[in-house]
Amino acid sequence: MDIIQNLFSQLIFEGNDYSSLVCVIVAALSCSILSSFAAVKRMTLAGVGIGGAIFSGAAAGLLLFPTLGVYDWPIQAAAAAGGLIAALLGLAFQSNRVLPSESAYGVLIVSLLGFLLIAYGEWGARLSVLNAYLLDSPPALSMTDFYLVIGLSAAVVLIVLLFHRGFAALCIDPDFARAIGVSIRFFDILLWLLLLGTLLISIYATGFLFTLSLILFPGLCARMMAVQMGRIVVWSAFLGVATGFTAEILSQRFFDLPASIILIIIHVSVFVLLYGVNRWNAARTMRLPSQA
Amino acid sequence: MNQIEPLHSLHDASFESEFGAIPAIDLQSVQVGALHDPILQDIDLSVRERDCFAVIGPCGGGKTTLLRAILGLTPVLSGEIQLFGSHPSARIRRRLPIGYLPQFSPIPHDAPATVWDYVCMGVMGARGFFRPLRREQSLNIESLLSALHLDHHLKDPAGSLTPGRQQRVRIARALSAMPKLLLMDDPFHSMDPAGRESVIRLLTDLQDRFKTTIFITAQDGGPLAPICRHVACLNHSVLWVAGRRRIHHDVWSDPCRNFPSKDGDRSKKDRSRFPGHASKRTRTLPNSHSIQFWR
Numbered sequence: 001m002d003i004i005q006n007l008f009s010q011l012i013f014e015g016n017d018y019s020s021l022v023c024v025i026v027a028a029l030s031c032s033i034l035s036s037f038a039a040v041k042r043m044t045l046a047g048v049g050i051g052g053a054i055f056s057g058a059a060a061g062l063l064l065f066p067t068l069g070v071y072d073w074p075i076q077a078a079a080a081a082g083g084l085i086a087a088l089l090g091l092a093f094q095s096n097r098v099l100p101s102e103s104a105y106g107v108l109i110v111s112l113l114g115f116l117l118i119a120y121g122e123w124g125a126r127l128s129v130l131n132a133y134l135l136d137s138p139p140a141l142s143m144t145d146f147y148l149v150i151g152l153s154a155a156v157v158l159i160v161l162l163f164h165r166g167f168a169a170l171c172i173d174p175d176f177a178r179a180i181g182v183s184i185r186f187f188d189i190l191l192w193l194l195l196l197g198t199l200l201i202s203i204y205a206t207g208f209l210f211t212l213s214l215i216l217f218p219g220l221c222a223r224m225m226a227v228q229m230g231r232i233v234v235w236s237a238f239l240g241v242a243t244g245f246t247a248e249i250l251s252q253r254f255f256d257l258p259a260s261i262i263l264i265i266i267h268v269s270v271f272v273l274l275y276g277v278n279r280w281n282a283a284r285t286m287r288l289p290s291q292a
Numbered sequence: 293m294n295q296i297e298p299l300h301s302l303h304d305a306s307f308e309s310e311f312g313a314i315p316a317i318d319l320q321s322v323q324v325g326a327l328h329d330p331i332l333q334d335i336d337l338s339v340r341e342r343d344c345f346a347v348i349g350p351c352g353g354g355k356t357t358l359l360r361a362i363l364g365l366t367p368v369l370s371g372e373i374q375l376f377g378s379h380p381s382a383r384i385r386r387r388l389p390i391g392y393l394p395q396f397s398p399i400p401h402d403a404p405a406t407v408w409d410y411v412c413m414g415v416m417g418a419r420g421f422f423r424p425l426r427r428e429q430s431l432n433i434e435s436l437l438s439a440l441h442l443d444h445h446l447k448d449p450a451g452s453l454t455p456g457r458q459q460r461v462r463i464a465r466a467l468s469a470m471p472k473l474l475l476m477d478d479p480f481h482s483m484d485p486a487g488r489e490s491v492i493r494l495l496t497d498l499q500d501r502f503k504t505t506i507f508i509t510a511q512d513g514g515p516l517a518p519i520c521r522h523v524a525c526l527n528h529s530v531l532w533v534a535g536r537r538r539i540h541h542d543v544w545s546d547p548c549r550n551f552p553s554k555d556g557d558r559s560k561k562d563r564s565r566f567p568g569h570a571s572k573r574t575r576t577l578p579n580s581h582s583i584q585f586w587r
Contacts, residue, residue, distance in 0.1 A: 040404045168404075175394060176465070177416065180386065180416065181389075227405070
C-alpha cells in the first residue's frame with residue numbers, strides 16, 4: 001500500500017506545476033459538464049465555433065495592440081468580444097427556419113477558420129505569440145488569475161447543478177417544457193452564456209486545442225455510455241477530468257509534447273473504442289431475435 | 293327562433309352548476325397566422341371549467357394552431373385568449389398546472405431520457421426546479437404508467453418504443469401533474485382500440501377526481517364521443533359548436549362534409565343535409581361565415 005502511495009505521490013506531485021494541474025482539473029470539469037449538454041442538444045459545433053471566435057478575437061487584439069502579450073487584459077477583452085459575437089450568431093442561427101442549425105454552425109466555423117488562415121498568412125510572424133495560446137497553458141499564472149479561473153469554473157458548475165432540470169428539459173423536449181410554463185428561452189440563453197464563459201476561462205488556463213478537445217469528446221463519449229441526462233453529465237465530467245489530468249501528467253512527466261496533443265490522442269482513442277463497442281452491441285442486439 | 297345568441301348565453305343556471313361559472317378557456321376574436329393569410333380567424337370559443345370539449349375538423353384546418361395559440365406557443369395576431377380569467381403567461385401555465393399532449397411526432401431515438409424521466413417532465417412546472425419529486429407525485433406517475441401498460445418499460449429509452457407506446461408515454465406525461473386544464477392534440481394517434489379504451493377510462497377518472505377541464509382536438513371525433521360533452525368544428529374558423537347528444541353519428545367522422553369551407557358557401561341542397569338543421573339557431577358572423585349552436 002505504501003509503495004503505491006509513494007509511487008502516486010512521486011508521479012503526481014514531484015516536480016509538477018500545481019497551479020496548472022489544478023487549473024486543468026477545474027477547467028476540464030466545467031468544460032466536460034457543458035460538453036454533455038452541447039452533445040445532446042447538437043450544438044457541439046457551435047462550441048467549436050465560439051472557441052475559434054475567441055482565438056480569432058485574440059489574434060485581432062494582437063494586431064490592434066502589437067506591443068501587448070496574449071495574456072494581457074485588452075487582448076483577452078478582444079477574445080471575449082469575438083466569442084460573444086459568435087455566441088450571438090449561434091443563438092440567431094439556432095432559430096433560423098431555412099437551414100438545420102448544424103449547417104449554420106458549420107458556416108460559422110468555416111468563416112472563422114478563413115479569418116484565421118488569412119491572419120496567419122498575412123501577419124504570421126507577428127502572431128507567433130499565439131502559438132502558446134493555441135497549444136498549451138500560459139507559462140505562469142498569477143495567483144489572482146489562478147483564483148479567478150477556479151472561482152469562475154466553480155460558478156459554472158454550481159449554476160449547472162442548480163438548473164440541471166431546466167437544462168435537461170431544454171435537451172429532451174423544449175416545446176413541451178415551454179407549454180407547461182418553463183422559461184426555455186432563459187435556459188437557452190444561459191446555456192450559451194455558460195458555454196462562452198467556460199470556453200474563455202478554459203482557453204485562458206489550458207490553451208485552445210485542449211479546450212476544444214474537452215468540449216467535443218467527453219460529451220459525445222458519455223452519450224454512447226448512458227441514456228439518462230443525469231448519467232450522461234456524470235460520465236462526461238468523469239471522462240473530462242480523468243483524461244485532462246492524465247494528459248497533463250503525461251505531458252509534464254513523460255513526453256516532451258504539449259498536453260493538448262496528448263489529450264486529443266487520448267480522446268480520439270477513447271471515442272473510437274466506445275464507438276466500436278457500441279456498434280458491436282447494436283449488431284449483437286439485431287442478431288438476437290433471429291437466433292431465438 | 294332564429295334570434296342570434298352568443299355561446300355564453302346558452303349556458304343556463306343548471307349548466308353553470310355543472311361546469312362552473314368561470315370559463316377555463318376563453319377566446320375572443322382570435323386571429324392567428326400571417327396578416328393577409330390567417331390560419332385562424334375570428335375564433336370565439338368559451339370552454340367552461342370541468343367541461344370536456346372536443347374540436348374536430350379537417351386536416352390543415354388549424355386545430356393544432358389553435359391549441360398552440362391557447363398555450364402561447366404560437367403568437368396571436370389579434371384578439372384575446374384567457375385561461376381561467378387570466379392571460380396565459382408562463383407563470384399561470386406553471387401554477388395551474390397544465391397538461392399538454394402535443395401533436396404526434398416520434399420521440400427521437402437518441403432522446404436522453406428513459407420512459408420514467410420523460411413522464412416526470414410533466415410535473416416539472418408544478419414542482420419547480422429545485423424540489424425533488426414528492427411521494428404522491430411519484431405514486432401518481434407509477435399508477436398512470438401501470439394503467440397505460442407501460443410499467444415494464446420504465447427503464448427503457450423513450451425513443452426506443454413503438455409509436456403506439458410512445459403516444460401512451462406522452463399521454464402519461466400530460467396527465468402526470470394531475471392538471472387542472474388538459475389540452476390534447478389528437479390523443480388517439482397510432483393507438484390500438486385497447487389503448488384508446490384505457491385512455492378514455494383515465495380521462496373519465498381524471499375528470500371525476502380532479503375536476504379537470506379537458507380540451508381535445510382530433511380529425512376523427514368518433515373515439516371522443518363517449519367522453520366529450522361539447523364539440524366544435526373548426527376549419528380556419530369555428531363552423532359550429534354543439535352539445536354531444538345533438539350530433540348525428542355521421543358528423544363525428546366527417547364534421548365539415550355538409551358545412552361551408554373557409555372560402556365557400558353551402559348550397560340549399562347541402563343545407564338540407566345538415567344534421568338537425570330545422571331546429572337550430574343560425575347567425576351570420578361579420579366575416580360572413582355561418583355558425584350554428586346547439587346544446
